Amino acid sequence: MRLLELYIHIPFCKKKCKYCDFLSGPSTADERESYVKSLCQDIRSYAHLAKACRVISIFVGGGTPSTLTAFQMQQIFSAVRDTFVVEENAEITVEMNPGTVDREKLSGYKKCGINRLSIGLQSTKNRELQILGRIHTYEEFLETYHMARAEGFENINVDLMSAIPGQSLTDWEENLKTVAELAPEHISAYSLIVEEGTPFYEEYGEGRHADELPDEETERKMYWRTKEILSKYGYERYEISNYAKPGYACRHNIGYWERTEYLGIGTGAASLINNSRFNYGEEPEKLTVSAQMEETMFLGLRMMKGVSKIEFLKMYGESMENVYGNVIRDMEQKGLLEDGEDFVKLTDRGIDVSNYVMSEFLL
Template identity: 70%
Template sequence: MRPLELYIHIPFCISKCKYCDFLSAPSKEGERQKYVKSLCKRIRSYGTLAEAYHVVSIFIGGGTPSLLDPVQISAIFHAVRETFMVDKDAEITIEMNPGTVSPEKLIAYRQAGISRLSIGLQSIRNEELEVLGRIHTFEEFLHTYEMARREGFGNINIDLMSGIPFQTLNGWKESLKRVADLEPEHISAYSLIIEEGTPFYERYRDARHEEELPDEETERQMYHHTREILGAYGYRRYEISNYAKEGYECRHNLGYWNRTEYLGIGTGAASLIGNRRWSEGEEPEALSRENQMEEYMFLGLRKMEGVTKSEFLKEFGCTMESKYSHVLKRMYAEGLMEESGDYVRLTDQGIDISNYVMSEFLF
């Protein structure tokens, strides 16, 4: 049996944040109940596929999965365990927003086997949360976090966002320190990306409003201070935007970057089974050998350890140099990548412009 990751998408939220381009929308209770019923049916439809796999991780994402009530969460996990063989030590994560969680929900999560919580904080400053369109305050986040600890959750991630409109370097440093003081096991520190189709895109494509955003140099300093501050608190950066206490790296995300097979269930969820990729409701597309090599490189280079030449050879039957000789030589010469034994990885300078470096590995 091969290892498999499950991603289950819950496309509901109370209101859509101004920067969000994820597949999500406000909903009523009846819509959520109908969706969960359909989702459970869809999960059970994978019974034949499930015979070839054991599930090593499950991630419930959204949207705001914590909008579902305890009965709905229990129904989803009943369908999962009825269909798939889930490892006893599987990492099982649910995303949540402050203000949408109760002790009853947390008890239901534990009963369902959920072992990891991912809380979307984004900022400790209420004015920044308001600018983003978040539905909660920092005080509501603290209440949610303390409640989760009281209910016995010992593996919690907190999301933070830099590059927020009107955010200062000192404000970002304060957010990092206040969150690190809480001692979560994991911190995801992302930079705001303004995506097409969002309210932020409509506002900030107008040059008159660009001054509201931190400039490029400030964002660069934010990025470097993140590593320094979180490192001082004992967090190890193991991926471009993710930091963890020893042993608490997100196994589900590492699976994505290592191209572990995954099955996405729910509206718009993506899957990678064998060498076929598809999103829910679409026809599977077979990945060419070149596609697979591209993914191996640009996903694997997100990890601080990078990719390995021996694994590339084992996976594709040819050396990394035979396919990427010119790119590698140029990246080494420009100081953007480096070799360390079997490993090939980004340098600090390469991480600063990682999107450019990774794009160079596309055929």
């Protein structure tokens, strides 16, 4: 049977953050109930695909999925398990924000088979949380985190964001150390990106108030210090922005970077099936072999282990050297890539300019 990942999108949140450009927004109880009912019907409509697949991971993202009640989440997972064969040891993640769960809800999520939580903290400093437009305080995060532990969740990710307006290098270092002291199994450490169409873009886009944002050199130092600090607490960087204790790398996200097939269900969700990409409700677009090769390289290079030459040859019947030899040699000479016996991977310097390196692999 084919291995398959499921992504389920919940487009609701209590309040949209100032930097967020995801498909999400506030909702009423009736809207959430109607959406869950429709979502369950859509999940069951994939019975034909499910017959040939074995689900190895499920990720419920948003928005803020924890705006749903425990019963609504149970309805969704009943539809999933009625339709798909889910591996017994599947990684099942749900995203949540502090202040949106209680012990009863967490207990209900556990009964659904959810075994991994991803908590959107972003900062341990309430001043920075207010700047971002977050709905919670650090104290509310701590309450949520300890409740999750009390309910038996043993695999928790915490999201942190750097390069927040007014944030210093010392502020970022303190955020990292404070969270690492709590010992979550996984930490995602992302840099703020000012996206068009957001309140942040109106305030900081196109060079506006640039003096309030950390400069490029400070951002680079934040990135370096992230690895240095987290490694002292036992976290290994396995992807450009993700760190995990041994054995706790996010299997679902690794699937994305390694191009494992995944099915996205819900408003705005994306899928990769039979080398075709499509958004929910749209017609699939078959990727050319060249496009598949490009994805293998620029997604795979996000991983610290890099891209396997042997696997590339197995997938495409052509060696990486024949397709990308000139690019690899050029990037290696510039000190941006390491060309090993099997794996091609980014150097530390290459990570600093990863977008440039990955763009060089577009055919």
